[in-house]
Amino acid sequence: MAAFGFLDWLWIVLYLFIMIGAGILFYRLGKRSESDFFLAARGLPWWLPAASVYATHTATDTPMWVSGVIYRHGLAGLWYSFFAGWCAISAFVSTRIFRRSVAYTQAEWNTIRFSGLGAELLRGWMSGWQVFMSMFILGWVGVAMGKVCHYVFDWPVWFGLVFFSSLCAVYVMAAGYWGVIMADFLQGVIAFAVILLVSIWGVVAAGGPGAIVEKLTAMGEASRLNPFTFTGWFTGDFPIAWFATMIFIAVLGGFGMGTSIDWYVEAQRIQSARTVRDASYSIWWGTALVLMRNSIWAVAILGFYVLYPNISATADYEMAWFRIGFDFLPVGMLGFFFAGIVAIHISTISAVLNLGAMYFTRDLYLHYWKRDATEQQLVWVGRIATLVLLLGSFFYGLIMEEITSWLIFALWIMAAGIWLPNILQVIWWRFNAWGYLSSWIANLGLSWLVVWVLPSFGVIPELPDYQQFWALMMLGALIYLPITFLTKPDDMDHLVRYYVMSRPIGFWGPVRREAERRGLLMTARDAMAEREAL
Amino acid sequence: MSWIRREWTPASADEWTREDWITIVVSPIAYMLLMIGVALSMLLLPVGYLVLAAGVLATGFMHWVIDPKLKVISSEYEKRQREYLEEVERKTRWEENDG
Structure with missing residues (x-):
């Protein structure tokens, strides 16, 4: 348990006062309309959503996870965090396409990209899934905060979970996304300052950078300084095959939408940016900051x-960064450190609360329940949805210990088998709603088979996670590709409208030619003539 | 560098061109260099400074290539955004069903 002085408590109270104050300050903007409550009226310069991207992806459990992989693998463990690299390409491809669709959510985008009953089924499924996932993530992150509070103050785990998430909900309900984004900016600055300060403190405590290098070398552990230390092509716990798979998934995933679970949060930031250019830079720079922070x-x-x-105990070395702060910082700075941890925590909670509420309000309440709802009604539904998500997250957080392995499995099945369909829906005109929907359903069954059932009966060996990814990707394709070709393409009018609006990359030849035939786009010959004239 | 286009019309900027593909290749490399460069530089290793400098250069080059195009795409798209927003709103409220 850490010993806090007056100055430490002052830091914390001051910080909480500023955060809740931000909510009150932006209350008037948040209540103006649905667009204000969920997207800050699509008017933000790039650096505000960028700060939000950074702050949201700095959660309470993030330093635990980064500590774990670096303690185990040295600097090579940085590659585990390079999954965020999907934003490298996404910032200039799927971000641009999604921003041009002006969809509030990924679920809404489904009905802009696809048509007919299949599109509606997708929108319903996607929005329900996202409301559930928001509640789950809130519980997951919330219970991590409960554990930190237990470590620092010896509070019961439930108290840390309930207290800080509830404080955060105050400004999210008051000001919606305006409150989230403004608080995220402040939280991002505070969190970065604290991460830098505590990390430098830790380096100095170990004798400085030179001493770390010397000691690692003396310990025979110099390989920990090399980010490219592998255990073989296919053997050991850090093979090149894993690294290649990870780079493949992370980088090429940027061509698609939803190839990373983080996409759904970023999609809201993309739409809140005032232009396509602002959206691109917000995603690129927010993620660049995330990667450098990990370093x-x-x-x-x-x-x-x-x-x-x-x-040797994972639970112990995963607390490494927190231990650096609480064991080495002097009294008076501990409160600043804890305020930084609260900033890290609240920024994630606020973003996910508002995101889940947006899916509920826009895609479930407005689209399927009350299509003539007024702007004021939608804002109020957003607030009530925020409260329901908060209460649901307490439930999930408190039973998390028992269900963690099941939920990690849920995350895994969401990522592996639908990775390629998430790209195909962006780059290939012929991929239709039935193909995409079947990929989700097939993935649910196949992942059980490949990960648990078949290995249990000895039909196949237990595969490393990167091999499971390839297996699920190929097996899924055997189902959704035939279904795509056996069902009709999406309605051409619908596709042409989507193409002209979003200008997607990839294989859109027939749609492009139809748009040109209708005089909606310039032909290649006209474009050449225009260029020569220029 | 004449092979990098710096002047765009709205119609040409909407197309996927060489500049986009250069950005698509350079961007992940810039991320990798920045990530590794920061870690090794904090350990005061000379190779870290080189990697970090390469990351900064790659980032600058990428922006130089893509920024003129993004500016034109953005300004042109803003003119049409209101119309698209109205269309999306109609679809969500079932005032138009094209399926």
């Missing part, structure tokens, strides 16, 4: 490893 953490964890090299 700063990594060096601090190397320092921790030098100080405590023989920790």
